[in-house]
Amino acid sequence: ADPEALEHLALALAQLLELSPKARPVVHELAKGLRQRFLQLAPLVGQGEMTPDQVPLPDSLLATAQHLRILAKAYDVSLCDMEGFVSAALGLVDERLGEKKVSAELTVVLLELLALLSLRFAAQLMKPPMPCVAADPRDDTQLKQAPTATEDLLELATGLLERDPCPREALGLQLGERLGGALAGHLGQLLAEANTVPADCAGGISALEPGDLLRTSAFSQLFAQLQQGLASVESVPSDVERVQTARLCCLLVAGCRHPEVAASSLPSLVLSLPLSPREDLQEVAWVFLRRLRREAHLGAKQAEDFFTTLLAAVKVVHQDNGTSVAKELSSRLLQHVGVGKLTPSLQLALLAALRRGISA
Numbered sequence: 065a066d067p068e069a070l071e072h073l074a075l076a077l078a079q080l081l082e083l084s085p086k087a088r089p090v091v092h093e094l095a096k097g098l099r100q101r102f103l104q105l106a107p108l109v110g111q112g113e114m115t116p117d118q119v120p121l122p123d124s125l126l127a128t129a130q131h132l133r134i135l136a137k138a139y140d141v142s143l144c145d146m147e148g149f150v151s152a153a154l155g156l157v158d159e160r161l162g163e164k165k166v167s168a169e170l171t172v173v174l175l176e177l178l179a180l181l182s183l184r185f186a187a188q189l190m191k192p193p194m195p196c197v198a199a200d201p202r203d204d205t206q207l208k209q210a211p212t213a214t215e216d217l218l219e220l221a222t223g224l225l226e227r228d229p230c231p232r233e234a235l236g237l238q239l240g241e242r243l244g245g246a247l248a249g250h251l252g253q254l255l256a257e258a259n260t261v262p263a264d265c266a267g268g269i270s271a272l273e274p275g276d277l278l279r280t281s282a283f284s285q286l287f288a289q290l291q292q293g294l295a296s297v298e299s300v301p302s303d304v305e306r307v308q309t310a311r312l313c314c315l316l317v318a319g320c321r322h323p324e325v326a327a328s329s330l331p332s333l334v335l336s337l338p339l340s341p342r343e344d345l346q347e348v349a350w351v352f353l354r355r356l357r358r359e360a361h362l363g364a365k366q367a368e369d370f371f372t373t374l375l376a377a378v379k380v381v382h383q384d385n386g387t388s389v390a391k392e393l394s395s396r397l398l399q400h401v402g403v404g405k406l407t408p409s410l411q412l413a414l415l416a417a418l419r420r421g422i423s424a
Contacts, residue, residue: 071280074137081199095141101128106152110165129173136180140200146209157220176287185210258310261303282315318352335377338396367413375421
């Protein structure tokens with residue numbers, strides 16, 4: 065199915081739930097039916113190839129999970145059930161880590177589904193809850209287990225990342241040494257592969273500004289591409305797919321405001337992209353830079369964080385590639401910042417960041 069079309073369907077469904085309370089029971093029953101089907105099929109994994117109604121189990125489970133994934137963009141398809149539904153989905157991902165009874169394609173669908181549910185649970189736990197989850201079922205007893213479920217998801221994701229060989233230098237990430245190292249290693253490897261693709265090979269995806277509600281998110285596009293790649297008969301990604309995957313992963317970092325991501329080396333990897341021979345990768349860095357500069361006007365701390373983030377990227381490049389390359393990156397970043405046009409507050413922030421960098 066067309067990922068863009070699925071995204072529009074999910075958006076339309078979310079708007080329908082907001083505008084028409086009468087639609088909520090219909091969506092609830094749809095989610096309930098899909099949830100029950102999933103809970104019936106999940107325990108059968110490893111016990112045979114057919115469901116009780118003589119449908120191939122892998123196909124039926126994958127189709128059910130895909131429908132749940134689409135609906136989860138607008139509604140809590142778990143019906144706020146941590147012990148049953150969320151536990152079953154996590155168990156299937158764990159099967160992939162163990163005896164590989166679950167296909168890679170189903171694993172990717174489940175990871176996106178669980179990530180979407182984790183976001184909905186987080187929105188439910190806010191005080192007050194976010195408007196986007198107003199139609200979702202709520203069970204405060206079950207929601208207390210949501211943080212543990214999210215930790216389990218991250219642990220499984222770490223295990224999946226660590227299964228694949230990739231360089232893991234100590235990059236000082238605070239996301240947890242295992243997960244942070246795996247993420248940085250994979251992103252660095254993706255960028256290295258993308259930079260070897262000939263410059264005349266177009267990436268096919270325009271750079272997305274974080275928060276653009278009129279465009280399919282980088283998160284959704286990345287999972288859609290992973291699913292298409294797994295369904296393809298080609299065993300080796302094409303050059304276009306390599307560039308697209310690298311760009312989408314970097315766009316996820318560019319749009320993330322989590323403090324542990326901001327304090328990690330992931331932003332430095334993205335902000336080093338002005339050195340890339342590919343203009344489509346360079347543009348991702350400029351998207352990130354524009355977002356940081358907009359937020360720098362919100363206050364003194366944000367302004368200093370902006371220049372500290374840029375300085376950290378230059379430091380990483382200096383450590384890995386030497387002084388001349390670091391100077392080139394610094395020059396390109398400052399050209400886009402427009403140092404001669406900084407407001408007085410940003411000038412002070414720049415000086416503070418430089419003093420901190422010199423004394424460090």
